[in-house]
Amino acid sequence: MTMLKVENLSVVYYRVISVLHGVSLAADGHAITALLGGNGSGKSTLMRAISGILPVYEGEIQEGEITLGDVKLNRLGAVDITKKMGLTYLMEGRPVFEYLTVKENLLAAANCRWDSEVGRDFEQMLAYFPPLKKHLRSQAGLLSGGEQQMLAVAMALMTKPRFLLLDEPSLGLAPLMVKEIFGIIKRINEERKIGILLSEQNAVMTLKISSYGYVMDNGRVVMDGPADELIRNADIQEAYLGGTDRKDKDYKEAKRYRRRKRWMG
Amino acid sequence: MNRGALVRREGLPFGSEVRGVDLFLLALAMGVMKGAVYVIIALSMVIIYKSSHVFNFAVGELCTLGGIFFLVASSTGLPLVMVFALFLFLCLLGGAAIEKIVIQPLMGRDPLATTLSTIGLSIFLVGLYQVVLGTHPLPVGVRLPDLTVEVGDFLLVSESVWSALFALASLGVLLLFYRFTRWGIVMRATAEGQVKAIAFGIDTRFVLTLTWAIAACVAALGGLMVAWTGSLQYNMGYVGLVAIPVVLVGGLDSLGGCIVGGILVGIVESLTIFHLEPALGIEGFRAVSPYLFLLIVLMLRPTGLFGQVHIERV
Numbered sequence: 293m294t295m296l297k298v299e300n301l302s303v304v305y306y307r308v309i310s311v312l313h314g315v316s317l318a319a320d321g322h323a324i325t326a327l328l329g330g331n332g333s334g335k336s337t338l339m340r341a342i343s344g345i346l347p348v349y350e351g352e353i354q355e356g357e358i359t360l361g362d363v364k365l366n367r368l369g370a371v372d373i374t375k376k377m378g379l380t381y382l383m384e385g386r387p388v389f390e391y392l393t394v395k396e397n398l399l400a401a402a403n404c405r406w407d408s409e410v411g412r413d414f415e416q417m418l419a420y421f422p423p424l425k426k427h428l429r430s431q432a433g434l435l436s437g438g439e440q441q442m443l444a445v446a447m448a449l450m451t452k453p454r455f456l457l458l459d460e461p462s463l464g465l466a467p468l469m470v471k472e473i474f475g476i477i478k479r480i481n482e483e484r485k486i487g488i489l490l491s492e493q494n495a496v497m498t499l500k501i502s503s504y505g506y507v508m509d510n511g512r513v514v515m516d517g518p519a520d521e522l523i524r525n526a527d528i529q530e531a532y533l534g535g536t537d538r539k540d541k542d543y544k545e546a547k548r549y550r551r552r553k554r555w556m557g
Numbered sequence: 558m559n560r561g562a563l564v565r566r567e568g569l570p571f572g573s574e575v576r577g578v579d580l581f582l583l584a585l586a587m588g589v590m591k592g593a594v595y596v597i598i599a600l601s602m603v604i605i606y607k608s609s610h611v612f613n614f615a616v617g618e619l620c621t622l623g624g625i626f627f628l629v630a631s632s633t634g635l636p637l638v639m640v641f642a643l644f645l646f647l648c649l650l651g652g653a654a655i656e657k658i659v660i661q662p663l664m665g666r667d668p669l670a671t672t673l674s675t676i677g678l679s680i681f682l683v684g685l686y687q688v689v690l691g692t693h694p695l696p697v698g699v700r701l702p703d704l705t706v707e708v709g710d711f712l713l714v715s716e717s718v719w720s721a722l723f724a725l726a727s728l729g730v731l732l733l734f735y736r737f738t739r740w741g742i743v744m745r746a747t748a749e750g751q752v753k754a755i756a757f758g759i760d761t762r763f764v765l766t767l768t769w770a771i772a773a774c775v776a777a778l779g780g781l782m783v784a785w786t787g788s789l790q791y792n793m794g795y796v797g798l799v800a801i802p803v804v805l806v807g808g809l810d811s812l813g814g815c816i817v818g819g820i821l822v823g824i825v826e827s828l829t830i831f832h833l834e835p836a837l838g839i840e841g842f843r844a845v846s847p848y849l850f851l852l853i854v855l856m857l858r859p860t861g862l863f864g865q866v867h868i869e870r871v
Contacts, residue, residue, distance in 0.1 A: 348665060348752050374758030387753040389746045400746035403739060404758030451758050 294321035294361040296342070296379075296455055296487065301356030303334075303341050305349065311337045312511045314356070319504075321361075321455060321487040324477065326498045326519060328491075328528070329508035335491040336384060338508070339457045342489075343381030344370035360455060375404045378454035382447075384463055384491075386440040390433030394424050394443060397432050401447035410450075417446040420476065438469035445476060455487040456480075462494055470494065474501055499523045583711065584831040585824055590717035592823025593724040594786075597779035598796060599803040599815040600727055604772040607810050608748040609765060610668040611660075615675045616776050617797020618682035622651055623777020624697055624784035624793070625690065637700055644781075645774055652773025656766045664765065665751070679794065686791035694788035699781065720782045724816070727775050731812055744768060748810075802851035808864030817862060825850045 296319040303312040312334050319325035329335050340346045342358055344365060358365040360377055373379050389397050398417060402410045418425045421442040427435055432443055441461055448456055458477065462470040478501045481488050492498040499505055499519040507515040507528065515527065522528050598616060605613045613619075623644075630644040659678050663671045704718040735741040747754045747764045754761050776797075783796050803822050807814025829846040854862065 343756065345752070345756055348755065370755045371758055371760050374756070375760075380758065381756050383753065383756050387750070387756060389749045389753065391749060392742065392746055396742045396745070399739065400742050400754075400759065401757045403743045404760070406739065447757060 294454060294487065295319065295359075296321065296489065297357075297359045298338070298342065299357045299359075301338070301341060301358065302354040303337055303346065303351055304354055305337075305351045307352065310354075310511070311351070312341070315508070315511070315513055317506050317513060317516070319455075319487060319489045322481075322485055323503040324481050324488045324490055324501055326490055326492065326495075326502035326505035326522075327508065328493075328495050328498065328505060328522075330493070332510075333508040334511040335508055336459055337511075339381055339459050339489070339491060343379065343457055344368055344373040345381060371404070374451055374453075378452065379457070380448045380451045380453040380455075381457040382444055382459060382461065384459035384461075386437065386444050388432040388435075388440050388443050388447065391431055393429050394432055394435070395428045397443055397447055398450050401450040402452075405452045407452075409452075413450060413452070417449060420449075420479075421446050438465050438472070441465060441469070441473055442476070445473070445480075449480065449484070449486075453486055455489075457489045457491075459491050460493065461490075462492065462497075470497070474498075477501065495528060496523065499528075580831055581828075584827045586711065586713070588824030588827035589820050590713065590721060590823070591827060592820035593717070593720040594779055594782045594796070594819075595799055595803045595822055596724040596815050596819030597720075597727055597782065598776060598800040599807065599819050600724075600731060600812060601772045601776035601779065602800050602804045603807075603810065603812055603815055604731070604775065605768055606804070608744050608768040609660075609671065610748075611671040611675065612668075612809075613675050613772070614672070614797070615655075615679035615682060615794075616772075616800055617794025618679050618686070619652070619655075619773050619776035620780025620783060620797060621682070621686055621789070621791065621794045622773065623648060623780035624789040625686070626651065626777060627697060627699070627781050627784070628695065628789065631698075644777070648774040648777040649770040651777075652770040653766050655773065656769035660765065660769065661762065664762065679797075683792055683794060690789070690791045692791060694790045697781070697784040697789045699785050716782070716786045720786075723778050723782065724819070727778060728812060728816060731771075731775070735812070740764075740767060799847055802847040805851055805861055806854045808861030811861070811863035814861060814863035822847045822850065 298315060298317050301312055301315045302310070304310050315334070315338055317325075327335050327338070337351065340349060340351060341353055342365065346352065348370070353366055360379055363377060365373055365377065365379070368377065389400060392400060398414055399410070402413065423439050424443060424446060427439065432440060435443065445458075445461065461477065462473050465473065474497050477488060477490065480486055490498055490502060499522055502519040505516065505519045505522045506513050507522070515522070515525070517525075598620060601619060602613050602616050605611055626647040627640075627644050630640045630647060633640070633643065635643065655678065659674060660671055663674060701715070701719055704715045706713040706718055735745060743759055744764055744767065747759060747761050751761050754764075780793070783793060787793070799822065803815065803818040805818075806821060807816070807818025825846050826843055829843045833846070834840065834842050858864075
């Protein structure tokens with residue numbers, strides 16, 4: 293079974309700004325693994341490091357090791373990681389090519405694996421995402437936010453990945469759309485047997501479809517565990533679910549402060 | 558100046574006794590023919606701008622390179638079709654080599670840095686050509702079939718007709734390539750965002766090399782036309798300067814805009830020669846006219862006539 297493993301990873305930007313301090317995690321190659329954390333906690337940086345796209349952002353892996361299966365990804369370039377290792381990183385913020393039509397977007401994404409099954413996968417994507425079918429010939433920039441995100445996910449699938457890194461796919465979408473996107477992610481994982489590392493702010497929904505979860509804060513993994521345990525965890529509830537049911541607000545504030553302190557460790 | 562592109566059938570000295578409407582039509586037709594060369598050169602610039610947002614100031618030197626490569630190719634004594642194939646192949650290689658050496662190291666940096674380095678490239682190439690070619694103009698003969706066309710009182714000289722044909726052919730091929738081929742689509746995708754493209758596993762390095770190879774081919778074709786109607790000289794790359802108003806008038810990222818821009822600039826230039834210069838009594842105003850025209854167009858439409866207006870969802 294292919295596992296994505298990150299061990300003791302440290303990343304700096306511009307040689308001086310230290311962002312990740314010794315992050316370790318393991319993601320099952322057939323399951324959805326949740327990666328939770330607030331803004332600036334290092335989720336995106338971790339994904340950039342795994343996908344090899346870090347140099348574009350002037351970032352650098354200082355120490356640590358990233359392996360997919362038994363191949364070390366550290367020294368590979370971003371294109372090779374997608375092309376040869378089958379690990380695709382879907383950047384946050386709907387990374388579609390706006391001036392290309394929907395069809396062209398899908399074909400452009402399939403470029404790295406151009407084999408005889410491109411046509412079949414193309415049809416399959418339209419079956420997965422019916423709204424795309426209507427807009428095949430319109431420019432992607434003119435689609436709605438939800439449709440663009442669907443297109444982005446479809447594009448990621450067109451690269452024929454074994455493993456997917458999804459960076460906040462529900463960002464900025466209407467609640468109904470968010471629900472749909474999560475449904476799609478779950479379906480992809482089940483039907484295509486693709487391992488997914490899912491970075492999200494929406495903790496409850498993410499944990500509901502994941503099997504395991506990691507919580508990041510300040511460039512460290514501060515907590516991890518099976519998804520159903522995390523979802524009941526009081527810290528998670530406080531941090532992401534808008535507080536617990538406790539009435540005494542002052543006490544809560546104090547307690548949260550203490551909890552945060554403990555995370556920082 | 559493409560002298561003798563049009564001559565009266567009686568063989569009068571060019572433009573000497575043509576008056577009124579005739580002169581206007583002559584100037585117009587001449588401008589269109591002249592514009593065809595500009596169209597080709599401008600296409601080369603637009604190709605590079607589309608995929609990397611780099612403004613290639615060395616486009617004129619790519620033209621000269623075309624002239625040189627054609628001399629090399631025709632010196633082999635092969636049949637004409639083979640000469641053209643070899644010529645285009647050499648240009649592909651030349652463009653790719655220039656990209657690998659000069660442009661690739663700056664990849665991922667601000668396009669402005671690359672744009673500036675193309676100015677350096679242009680200066681270097683002019684020097685190199687001077688060493689290789691010497692300073693004397695060399696004749697370049699292209700043994701293409703004679704396509705001289707008579708229109709009313711005028712003759713369209715074969716070279717001009719071929720220029721127009723080449724311009725149309727390059728535009729057609731490029732449009733089809735960008736629209737329908739796998740690598741054409743990928744080149745447009747890369748143009749929109751290199752980072753996004755990399756994330757989807759698109760080999761942007763290769764795309765950029767391909768872009769320059771194709772652009773060099775197109776520019777070389779333009780250069781060949783210039784060298785054919787005039788002569789090949791180490792510093793003939795200055796024609797590339799005229800491509801700047803052409804692409805800006807047409808819109809930096811529009812292939813179709815090149816046609817319109819090139820022809821408009823050609824017409825403006827020849828109208829200046831035949832009408833404005835005699836009227837104003839200023840010799841050499843023709844050199845300024847394309848830029849003046851550019852200024853007026855940009856005041857009215859800052860993105861050029863066909864430039865892409867950004868998609869914004871409201």
